[in-house]
Amino acid sequence: MKRFWILLLALVVFAGVSTSTQAEESTTAYVGAKIIPIVGDDIERGVLIVKGGKIVEVRATDDRKFADGTEVIDVSGKVLMPGIICTHSHIGGVGGGDGSGPLHPEVRIYDAINVRSSGFRRAVAGGLTTLNIMPGSGHLLSGQTVYVKLREARTIEDMFIMLKDGRIAGGMKMANGTNSQRDKPFPGTRGKSASLVREMFVAAQEYRDKIKKAGDDESKRPDRDLGKEFLIEVLEGRRVVHHHTHRNDDIMTVLRLAKEFGFRVVLHHVSEGWMVADEIAEAGVPCSILIIDSPGGKIEARNLIFETGAILEKAGVLTAFHTDDWITDSRLFLRMAALGVRAGMSRQKALEAMTISGAKILELDDRIGSLEANKDADFVVLDGDPLSVYTKVEQTYVEGVKVFDRSDPEDHLHAVGGFGAGDDQEPYLCCREHEDD
Amino acid sequence: MNRFLHGILVLALTALVTVDAIAADVAVRAKKLYTMEGDPITNGVVVIRDGKIAAVGQAASVNIPKDAKVFDAEIVTPGLVDAHATVGLTGILNQKQDQDQLEHSDPIQPQLRAIDAYNAHDPLVEWVRQFGVTTVNTGHAPGELISGQTMIIKTRGNTVEDGLIRETATVAVTLAKSARKGGDKSPGTRGKMMSMLREAFVQTQAYMRKRDSKDPEKKADLDFKKEILASVLRKEVPLMVTADRANDIANALRLAKEFDFQLILDGAAESHLMIDEIKAAGVPVILHPTMARYYGDLQNASMETATTLRDAGILVAMQSGFEDYVPKTRVVLFEAAIAAANGLGFEGALRTITIDAAKILDIDDRVGSIAVGKDGDLALYDGDPFEYTSHCVGVLIDGQFEPGETYKQID
Numbered sequence: 001m002k003r004f005w006i007l008l009l010a011l012v013v014f015a016g017v018s019t020s021t022q023a024e025e026s027t028t029a030y031v032g033a034k035i036i037p038i039v040g041d042d043i044e045r046g047v048l049i050v051k052g053g054k055i056v057e058v059r060a061t062d063d064r065k066f067a068d069g070t071e072v073i074d075v076s077g078k079v080l081m082p083g084i085i086c087t088h089s090h091i092g093g094v095g096g097g098d099g100s101g102p103l104h105p106e107v108r109i110y111d112a113i114n115v116r117s118s119g120f121r122r123a124v125a126g127g128l129t130t131l132n133i134m135p136g137s138g139h140l141l142s143g144q145t146v147y148v149k150l151r152e153a154r155t156i157e158d159m160f161i162m163l164k165d166g167r168i169a170g171g172m173k174m175a176n177g178t179n180s181q182r183d184k185p186f187p188g189t190r191g192k193s194a195s196l197v198r199e200m201f202v203a204a205q206e207y208r209d210k211i212k213k214a215g216d217d218e219s220k221r222p223d224r225d226l227g228k229e230f231l232i233e234v235l236e237g238r239r240v241v242h243h244h245t246h247r248n249d250d251i252m253t254v255l256r257l258a259k260e261f262g263f264r265v266v267l268h269h270v271s272e273g274w275m276v277a278d279e280i281a282e283a284g285v286p287c288s289i290l291i292i293d294s295p296g297g298k299i300e301a302r303n304l305i306f307e308t309g310a311i312l313e314k315a316g317v318l319t320a321f322h323t324d325d326w327i328t329d330s331r332l333f334l335r336m337a338a339l340g341v342r343a344g345m346s347r348q349k350a351l352e353a354m355t356i357s358g359a360k361i362l363e364l365d366d367r368i369g370s371l372e373a374n375k376d377a378d379f380v381v382l383d384g385d386p387l388s389v390y391t392k393v394e395q396t397y398v399e400g401v402k403v404f405d406r407s408d409p410e411d412h413l414h415a416v417g418g419f420g421a422g423d424d425q426e427p428y429l430c431c432r433e434h435e436d437d
Numbered sequence: 438m439n440r441f442l443h444g445i446l447v448l449a450l451t452a453l454v455t456v457d458a459i460a461a462d463v464a465v466r467a468k469k470l471y472t473m474e475g476d477p478i479t480n481g482v483v484v485i486r487d488g489k490i491a492a493v494g495q496a497a498s499v500n501i502p503k504d505a506k507v508f509d510a511e512i513v514t515p516g517l518v519d520a521h522a523t524v525g526l527t528g529i530l531n532q533k534q535d536q537d538q539l540e541h542s543d544p545i546q547p548q549l550r551a552i553d554a555y556n557a558h559d560p561l562v563e564w565v566r567q568f569g570v571t572t573v574n575t576g577h578a579p580g581e582l583i584s585g586q587t588m589i590i591k592t593r594g595n596t597v598e599d600g601l602i603r604e605t606a607t608v609a610v611t612l613a614k615s616a617r618k619g620g621d622k623s624p625g626t627r628g629k630m631m632s633m634l635r636e637a638f639v640q641t642q643a644y645m646r647k648r649d650s651k652d653p654e655k656k657a658d659l660d661f662k663k664e665i666l667a668s669v670l671r672k673e674v675p676l677m678v679t680a681d682r683a684n685d686i687a688n689a690l691r692l693a694k695e696f697d698f699q700l701i702l703d704g705a706a707e708s709h710l711m712i713d714e715i716k717a718a719g720v721p722v723i724l725h726p727t728m729a730r731y732y733g734d735l736q737n738a739s740m741e742t743a744t745t746l747r748d749a750g751i752l753v754a755m756q757s758g759f760e761d762y763v764p765k766t767r768v769v770l771f772e773a774a775i776a777a778a779n780g781l782g783f784e785g786a787l788r789t790i791t792i793d794a795a796k797i798l799d800i801d802d803r804v805g806s807i808a809v810g811k812d813g814d815l816a817l818y819d820g821d822p823f824e825y826t827s828h829c830v831g832v833l834i835d836g837q838f839e840p841g842e843t844y845k846q847i848d
Contacts, residue, residue, distance in 0.1 A: 274845070293728075293771055294564050296529030297763030307844045326730055327763060332775070338825030343844045389825050390778045416779055419710060422736030 027051040028400070029066050032076030036386065038355045039370035048080055050377040053399035058371045081351070081386055082371050083129025083378030083398065084333060085358030087288040088242065088268055088322030091119035091330065093425065096135020096143030096173065102186045102193075103200050105172065105234075106226035107143030109135050110160075115153040118414065118423050123330040124150050124404035125415035127380035127393040128323075130161075130358070130368055137175035137244040140187065140197055144230060145242055146170040147362050149378070151398050161364065165238075169364065171266075172234050175244035176253060177300050194253055201261045204231035234263045240363065241265040242288070246300035248272040255283045266361050268322070270312075271295075271304040277315035286318035286361050290328060291339045309353060310344035319349070320358035331415060338387040351386065462486050462505040463836045465815055466496065467513035471784070473792040473806035483513065485813030488835035493807050508838070510830055512822060514787060515807050516571025516814030518794035519769040520723040520754035521677070521703055523578045524562050525555040525590070525597075531765055535559070538578035538759065540585070544616065544624060545637055547608045547669075548661035549585030551576030555597045561766045565757065566592040567842050568770045569816030569829045572602065572795075572804050578759035579611040579679035579704070582624055582633060586665065587677065589800055591814070593834040600834075602800055607677035607701060608669055610634070612685040614734050631688055638696045641666040675699040675799075681706035681725065681734035690718050701797060703756070706731075706738035709745045721752035721797040724789075726767045727775035729758060743789060744780030754794035755786075774823035786823065817841065 028050045035046030037058055049056040049070070066072060092113035097104025113133060123131065129150050135142035147169040148159035161169040176193050180186065187193040207228040214220035233239035243254045243265050251270055258265045267273065268288045273280060280287060289312070295304040312319045321336040323329070328336070337350040345353075359369025367376050377400040384391035393415070396404035405411050413421045463485040470481025472493060482499040484492040492499045501507065528535025537554040540546055555575070556562075565573070576587030587607045591600030617625055624630040645667050647657035657663075668674045678689040681704045693700035702708065702722045706729075708715055715722065724743050731738045739745075746753040755776060757767040769790050777786030795805025803812050813836035820827035829841035 293764035293768050294529075294561055294766045296561065297531045297760070297765035299530050299532065301763060302529055305845070311845065326732075329728060329730070332728065335825055342826050342828065342842075387826055389774045389823050392778075416741050417731050417737070417739035418741070419707075419737045422731040422738065424733060424736050 027070040029070050029072045030075045031072055032074055033078040033080045036081040037371040038082055039372055050400045053377055055373055055375050055377050057373055079382040081380050082355045084127045084354050085130045086128050086323045087132045087320045087358045087361050089131040089133050089325045091325050092117045097139045102140040104143045105141055105230045109133055109143050110146040110156045113156050115156055121414035124396045126331040126333045127396050128330050129378040129398045134173045137179040140180045140193055141174045144170050145173050149398055171240040171242045173242050177246050177250045204228045208232045237264050242268055244268050246271040248275040251276055271301045274308050274311040277311050281315040281317050287312055288320050288322045290322050290324050291336050306339055306343035309340035313345055313349045318357055319353050320361050321353045334386050462502040464501040464505040465508045465513055468511045471514045473515055474808050483807055485836040488813050490809055490811050490813055510817035511820055512818040514816045515791045515805055516816050517569045517790045518805055519570050519573040519757050520794040521756035522573040522575040523759045524565055524575050524766050525559055529560045529765055539580045544582040546585055547583045547665040549577055551586050551588035552597050552604055557594050557597055562592050565768055568768050569832055571814040571832055571834045574606050574798050577609050580615045582616050584609045591834050605674050607675050610676055610678040612678055612680040612688050669698045672699050675701050677701045677703050679703040683707040683710045686711045706735040709742045712749045716749055716751055722746055723754045723756050726758045726772040740775055740779040743776040747785055752793055752797055753789055754797050755789040777823045
């Protein structure tokens with residue numbers, strides 16, 4: 001036992017030392033690259049100064065000397081942009097609620113994530129640094145989502161983003177349309193789907209009211225209900241709903257329910273969002289979208305078009321792209337922004353949709369999403385323009401720590417594939433045979 | 438964007454005129470013309486007469502006929518050839534009623550013709566065409582031991598007959614997990630797959646002898662299944678074997694050696710582990726889409742495999758492949774782009790969706806390059822076709838214009 005305590009002490013001391021030397025004391029300046037800060041104009045030859053996992057300064061190169069002890073890294077000819085944010089990912093072999101019913105607000109997705117999944121290696125190879133990992137869309141409410149930083153991790157805790165109130169950052173995943181309409185005990189129609197969701201929220205409201213009414217009198221307080229506890233967070237706007245929805249009328253149903261119960265929502269996929277873009281804008285609700293190489297594959301996606309991003313941009317809707325990984329490959333996520341531009345999106349909004357817009361949607365824009373002083377040092381080193389097919393992600397940094405380096409053979413393997421790179425296991429995709437995500 | 442749409446409009450109007458005057462010559466002027474028959478031509482011109490290429494060369498050396506309908510583009514390539522697709526059989530909705538790529542009643546059904554299952558009006562045919570794809574090898578999908586036939590068709594026409602290049606292009610065989618069954622159904626294992634294929638060919642050999650018999654008593658009755666397998670054994674139709682794992686590729690090569698048929702390896706995710714064997718067998722590869730999902734049989738797939746194969750001197754084509762989910766069809770232009778960016782380079786990648794695809798499918802006398810006498814199939818782009826932000830502004834199929842990408846107008 002004594003030996004254990006000594007070991008623990010040693011670890012604590014060691015950890016303390018390593019943190020202070022690596023993250024706090026040393027300053028690193030990345031010099032000479034074109035910097036695309038996203039917020040603010042591009043800098044043709046810039047300097048990015050990082051200390052303690054945070055960005056200290058972003059500016060053009062000039063004659064100023066760096067502080068003593070600054071490690072200067074020449075990145076001339078490269079392009080630096082913020083770490084890429086994916087607002088909808090299924091990496092980690094994740095499953096949320098099971099087949100026992102359509103509503104699982106008590107299920108936490110982070111209890112299901114394998115941090116050793118090769119998907120995470122591929123994600124950093126694509127320049128991703130922050131993900132919203134979600135359960136699937138086979139339920140009206142399949143569980144809680146978790147926002148993670150792609151730090152090197154031994155357990156999921158190593159990836160968490162902690163909120164100021166001590167909670168683990170994350171949202172709530174909901175879905176409507178055909179994915180969540182299944183055999184019993186699932187709903188069979190859209191009307192039934194909406195009524196089940198309304199009943200769920202009404203019950204959560206009543207539960208909340210009972211707690212309030214009980215006040216300090218513990219004897220009057222209802223028994224703990226894990227699901228309703230999280231639904232109260234949703235009702236109070238402290239947990240955002242990430243809502244899978246494709247068809248124009250399903251989108252309107254989400255907006256209607258959000259209005260009725262006052263929850264905050266992000267619309268995901270919105271294959272027919274272009275038909276109701278003004279209504280979405282009017283509601284002030286953001287969208288998280290993806291571009292698939294062809295429409296269809298399921299009835300609800302028959303009208304999916306490349307220009308959804310452009311149409312939402314014109315309507316003034318805050319829009320981020322997502323991979324929906326495994327639906328699309330995180331390694332090629334930048335392609336999504338470029339295809340958005342192909343179909344009429346502005347370059348600026350397309351790049352924002354990979355970074356700051358996603359940060360806003362995840363309500364983390366005070367920490368990530370742009371290269372600005374005091375934000376987390378999450379950034380990507382590219383060898384060319386982010387929207388070119390020929391451009392490669394060379395390095396990815398999370399909080400100042402390099403988590404991907406294409407020149408490393410093992411990282412290269414994960415960036416392009418090859419023997420030992422992939423997973424034998426099929427990804428979890430609800431309803432794949434018929435319909436899904 | 439507006440200028441782009443304006444360009445589309447002009448092209449579209451021109452096209453209407455073209456349809457009215459079918460006999461008129463068509464000329465295409467390209468700032469850069471990739472003929473795939475030598476170096477690209479700066480300021481190139483292609484003249485199409487009666488649907489065939491009548492002249493090609495530098496602007497200074499090619500006369501554009503006076504009445505010709507003229508199209509201009511930054512970059513012009515041969516109409517793209519998708520070496521293996523399922524468009525027309527795998528409909529856009531992905532519902533039972535529009536999925537005709539796999540018939541599960543029997544694992545061995547080489548008699549199933551693609552022409553009987555093709556919907557020329559499925560929106561995904563037009564979808565791939567708008568990006569420059571003018572020819573597809575499409576048909577029965579991987580997923581049964583012998584799932585059926587594929588055909589080669591142009592992506593234009595009212596009926597399957599209109600665009601058909603070859604009715605039976607390949608017989609599709611699957612040596613992959615997707616064709617192995619559970620429970621008491623066969624084939625359940627790799628060993629059983631191979632034994633069933635060997636039996637089918639041995640029985641076909643016996644059938645061929647009996648069909649040739651002069652003695653009416655001994656002459657075998659016509660058997661659709663064996664007829665088509667006989668054409669494989671006579672090397673009239675190649676066997677396109679989908680095999681991704683190295684051991685499945687080895688099985689395909691072994692089978693081809695035993696029965697001496699013409700083999701095309703399909704998928705071939707682990708072909709990078711089997712370079713020497715594939716090269717020794719002289720077999721071409723229609724590689725899995727570079728953006729396929731890398732799990733299961735494809736867990737060791739690589740975006741660099743096309744480069745590895747090309748560098749070894751193996752003929753390689755790109756495919757859109759079969760997808761049972763989304764995207765319901767991939768676009769071979771996009772798949773080749775990823776290969777271009779991962780070592781294959783621009784022209785190397787373009788070969789995999791033009792001339793090399795045509796060679797593997799044995800249709801290079803008609804399509805795959807821009808040369809006098811070949812079909813008037815061209816793809817027109819406003820920039821590097823592989824760049825994500827470029828557009829296909831139109832295609833010509835047998836000299837007939839079809840629009841390229843059109844996007845809803847955004848002011």
